[in-house]
Amino acid sequence: MNAVNNGTRKAEPAAYTAKASLTQPVLSVSNLTKTYGRKTALNNVTFDIEPGRIVGLLGTNGSGKSTLMRIAAGLAQPSSGQVTVAGEPVGVRSKGLVSFMPDAPVTEDWMRIKDAMGFYRDFYADFDSAKASEMLQFMKLNPDDRVTSLSKGMKERLQLTLAFSRRSKLYLLDEPIGGVDPVARGKILDAILEFYDEDSSVVITTHLVRDIERIFDQVAFIRNGELVLMDEVETLRTRTGKSVDELFREVFAE
Amino acid sequence: MSIEFDNNLPIYLQIMNYIKRQIVSGILAPGDKILSVRELAAELQINPNTIQRTFQELEREEIVETRRGLGRFVTSEESKIMEIKKEMAGELLEKFVQGMKELGFAERDIVSIVSEAVEQEGEAHERSK
Numbered sequence: 001m002n003a004v005n006n007g008t009r010k011a012e013p014a015a016y017t018a019k020a021s022l023t024q025p026v027l028s029v030s031n032l033t034k035t036y037g038r039k040t041a042l043n044n045v046t047f048d049i050e051p052g053r054i055v056g057l058l059g060t061n062g063s064g065k066s067t068l069m070r071i072a073a074g075l076a077q078p079s080s081g082q083v084t085v086a087g088e089p090v091g092v093r094s095k096g097l098v099s100f101m102p103d104a105p106v107t108e109d110w111m112r113i114k115d116a117m118g119f120y121r122d123f124y125a126d127f128d129s130a131k132a133s134e135m136l137q138f139m140k141l142n143p144d145d146r147v148t149s150l151s152k153g154m155k156e157r158l159q160l161t162l163a164f165s166r167r168s169k170l171y172l173l174d175e176p177i178g179g180v181d182p183v184a185r186g187k188i189l190d191a192i193l194e195f196y197d198e199d200s201s202v203v204i205t206t207h208l209v210r211d212i213e214r215i216f217d218q219v220a221f222i223r224n225g226e227l228v229l230m231d232e233v234e235t236l237r238t239r240t241g242k243s244v245d246e247l248f249r250e251v252f253a254e
Numbered sequence: 255m256s257i258e259f260d261n262n263l264p265i266y267l268q269i270m271n272y273i274k275r276q277i278v279s280g281i282l283a284p285g286d287k288i289l290s291v292r293e294l295a296a297e298l299q300i301n302p303n304t305i306q307r308t309f310q311e312l313e314r315e316e317i318v319e320t321r322r323g324l325g326r327f328v329t330s331e332e333s334k335i336m337e338i339k340k341e342m343a344g345e346l347l348e349k350f351v352q353g354m355k356e357l358g359f360a361e362r363d364i365v366s367i368v369s370e371a372v373e374q375e376g377e378a379h380e381r382s383k
Contacts, residue, residue, distance in 0.1 A: 054301055186299070193296045213261055215301050234264045234304060243261030 024087055026051050026170050026201040027072060032081035034067055034225075041067040043225040044081070049170075052198040054215055056233075056244070057205045059222035060252050065205045066103075068222065069172050072203070073100040086169045096126070101163035103175040105155060107147045113158060114143035117165070124166050132165035135195055139187065153184025160188055164195050171202045177212060189215055210245040219244055221251050257298065265300060269308040274317065277328055278339050285330040288318065 025048035034042040042064045049055055059065040070076040071083055074095040085094040107116045113136070121127045136143065139157040150158065160176055176192075177185045193215060196202050206212055213219070213233060220230040228251060233244055240247065257272045259265060276282040288294075291309065295302040309326060312318040316334060320326050329335070354364045 052303070189299050190296060193299065193302065210261070214259060214265060214299060217301055217303050234266060234307070237262065237264045241262055245261060
């Protein structure tokens with residue numbers, strides 16, 4: 001294990017029970033509806049995410065999960081309802097609190113990895129250089145490599161490194177393990193567990209539930225723009241005797 | 255010792271058993287320091303709050319104790335470790351007896367089969383020395 005010892009980041013999560021209610025949600029969504037013309041992408045969705053949580057936002061293609069991510073990231077506006085990040089309504093000011101890892105590259109073809117890091121450092125005031133270089137090492141990324149020369153797995157590693165190198169309240173990772181080999185997948189999961197911070201929360205969209213379900217605190221199932229289920233994963237396992245993957249297949253069976 | 259998780263069962267229970275097995279098999283000795291939440295979460299690729307819950311349950315069962323500022327340690331009380339052994343043996347036996355009954359063996363047959371098996375195992379062990 002690549003142990004990086006940093007007193008503050010290594011602090012253990014607050015007591016398992018003494019959570020919620022006292023703290024302000026990192027992400028609060030209430031009665032959110034989003035329509036595009038006549039099409040309803042999200043229909044009256046309500047939920048909160050507390051600090052220190054890793055939440056899986058699960059749904060098939062076109063379920064509305066990406067729309068929800070874009071709204072939380074401040075890249076799209078709700079048609080109705082409220083969405084706040086650490087109490088701040090989504091918009092220009094909330095963008096500073098959210099680090100979004102889109103499923104498409106954020107880098108330009110001419111860049112080397114160090115240029116991409118430089119771009120983030122210049123662009124974001126909350127960029128943490130020490131964390132970024134630790135993470136580059138952990139991910140075995142060479143700063144001098146061109147981004148165009150990277151494999152799919154290495155590109156995903158870079159994307160995650162960029163997203164996590166900011167000190168944000170909310171990290172939104174859109175399909176971070178989509179289309180990468182099992183080795184890169186394992187490394188990405190390791191990095192999330194190693195570098196996430198207990199005062200913030202991480203929301204991860206995926207349809208590869210089996211590979212990732214053990215790192216979630218909670219999962220939310222989005223189907224046809226509606227939130228059909230949200231619960232603690234351990235509670236779900238206890239109550240149903242099923243894995244999240246199995247439940248996912250049941251809920252989304254056609 | 256590695257661990258294969260079954261996603262159909264609560265993970266914290268599986269990690270509790272994993273740590274108990276490490277204790278009874280001596281991989282973790284009485285009084286040994288155990289990994290931090292973050293370390294074990296990273297090693298097992300498990301959600302940190304799940305690990306936290308595992309430790310809380312182990313503390314409640316007095317198998318693990320926290321010393322302020324020093325970390326978590328395996329209990330030094332041998333009686334506690336004996337208790338875990340008995341508990342795990344009980345689970346094994348229960349499964350075994352149930353399995354034998356399903357095969358149609360009567361209780362006294364099970365007893366003689368077990369003592370025979372133990373004897374044979376002992377002799378084989380002697381010969382291999």
